């Protein structure tokens with residue numbers, strides 16, 4: 079926890095972000111096309127990761143993406159290493175009395191459940207015997223349970239009394255479901271409520287006491303068995319809900335008043351002297367954050383903390399106060415493991431029906447979480463108050479204390495290494511980058527008993543007054559002693575007197591403080607008493623309103639989810655359009671190239687025609703001087719229609735020449751004509767007779783069967799003339 083600052087009563091702690099790159103197994107069903115299975119991300123150091131932009135969809139390509147985080151776990155980092163590097167320090171914070179949250183975020187099938195320990199590997203743990211070595215694939219939660227109970231062995235041996243309990247909550251389609259309830263599946267009454275002091279609490283959630291790590295894992299397995307998971311195109315066992323597994327700890331130890339904050343050994347989150355002594359923080363008794371009810375008196379009136387009904391981990395009984403001044407200090411803390419469902423593109427998961435509805439709800443919660451993270455990470459937030467949209471979804475309400483509130487938080491961003499997932503990977507990395515800017519205000523949840531109890535304070539004041547009177551009377555007694563005037567006081571008595579005097583002044587001070595406290599409390603009580611009746615009467619109405627608001631918020635969230643989904647589709651459509659216009663631009667470029675090729679060809683054609691004209695002129699000249707052959711004048715058409723600027727219209731120009739009629743095939747009426755011009759035999763051109771102006775059946779011509787080649791060439795026989803240029 080390097081990035082933490084002390085700011086008086088509470089310390090500022092940045093949200094920690096660890097990135098985990100999952101290896102892509104051969105049988106990974108998301109990687110069907112090997113072309114997209116190339117590696118796209120690389121851990122370049124223990125804290126940085128690079129995403130290759132060329133693998134991103136068009137429109138998302140930018141420069142090389144390099145991201146820095148608190149930890150980066152590459153492909154070769156296993157569960158044990160990840161736990162030691164990223165999670166163990168957080169679990170120690172929890173043991174020290176701080177609320178702590180660890181949540182996994184990432185696209186579907188990126189390894190969130192695997193990392194958190196809510197996947198198959200956890201089911202393989204045998205809970206009948208104490209854990210020795212866990213399977214390499216076992217995730218965070220079972221390992222944390224093991225660490226917690228190992229540490230508790232030490233503190234209970236020192237005489238502390240500790241109580242551990244767990245709860246398991248699921249948020250499915252905006253419904254809160256208790257995964258450890260005996261009445262699972264039946265309508266339950268879990269509600270997220272805000273106390274008058276602004277704390278977020280859940281009511282109606284089962285708390286199960288546990289006395290060892292096996293108990294924790296057993297309950298985890300039970301809850302996992304009923305959690306909503308289904309197969310999608312992207313994951314054979316995809317979590318269709320967000321789930322929060324919580325371990326709650328209550329520790330009690332004896333300490334001198336005012337010295338209790340030194341007991342907890344964390345180097346972080348030092349409680350201020352004011353909070354520890356003069357105005358001890360009202361413990362979240364009964365309604366601690368994230369809704370776990372600790373022992374509390376019914377009407378919610380503050381009482382001295384009670385002994386838990388089922389203390390689970392007990393040390394030797396709390397030592398009797400060796401001296402008058404020790405009190406029992408209670409520390410409460412919670413450790414939340416949040417396994418978020420994966421963000422998913424419905425197109426890729428091929429979700430329809432219920433799966434699509436689940437997908438929309440999942441994405442909507444994550445979208446709201448993204449908005450909260452964006453607002454909290456806004457650097458301008460410290461200068462001006464900004465509304466944080468926690469109420470936009472139940473997920474954000476549940477995580478309110480973990481993001482921007484009183485908790486040490488670790489986000490594990492899970493990403494896939496392959497090219498096919500590069501778009502989602504970039505989103506996850508950007509999301510995580512923002513989360514890293516969030517600062518939480520952490521403080522130890524610790525309280526000295528009785529500070530919120532007026533009767534207790536009154537009795538303290540009375541006993542102190544009584545002690546004070548005793549001291550005064552003893553002083554007077556000593557002062558009136560006749561020996562004092564004649565003999566020096568024996569040093570033993572002197573010391574005793576000084577001790578009494580010191581004690582007297584300490585007690586007077588404490589008396590003043592307590593009296594001051596008492597007056598404050600009485601004033602507060604007087605102020606509150608008038609509203610208590612009203613509040614009691616209004617309570618059921620308020621609860622009803624809360625339920626209605628809750629239901630409406632649920633509907634609103636789903637509507638927002640639908641809108642977000644539409645927006646997402648529009649975004650996808652837009653990027654498809656971008657890709658299409660990119661292709662259109664490319665095609666245009668190709669057209670330009672073709673046009674220029676055409677121009678070249680035309681030029682070459684013109685050159686050729688010029689040559690032909692020159693030849694024709696020569697021919698004409700030759701014909702003038704030769705009278706033995708029949709002069710002909712006709713048009714010549716080009717065979718190469720592809721060279722014409724207008725396909726279908728053959729370029730024509732006058733052709734003058736002396737032709738030697740070699741023969742005629744009557745069946746197809748094709749003429750074979752040889753010009754007097756000397757040419758290679760391959761220079762055989764075919765002309766429509768209509769263009770040549772020749773008679774269809776000139777009897778003067780020698781009939782001659784055409785070769786096979788000619789026959790195949792002259793597919794429109796009656797209109798063609800084959801000319802051999804010699």
Ligand SMILES: Nc1ncnc2c1ncn2[C@@H]1O[C@H](COP(=O)(O)OP(=O)(O)OP(=O)(O)O)[C@@H](O)[C@H]1O
Pocket residue numbers: 099100101184185186187188189190191192193197313315316317318418419420421492
């Ligand atoms: N680091 C890893 N090493 C080995 N296998 C892994 C790793 N990460 C994930 N897997 C495997 O990948 C598959 C998908 O992982 P997992 O179910 O944890 O994903 P997910 O992010 O929780 O998905 P969803 O959001 O759909 O629930 C599982 O079979 C899991 O065992």
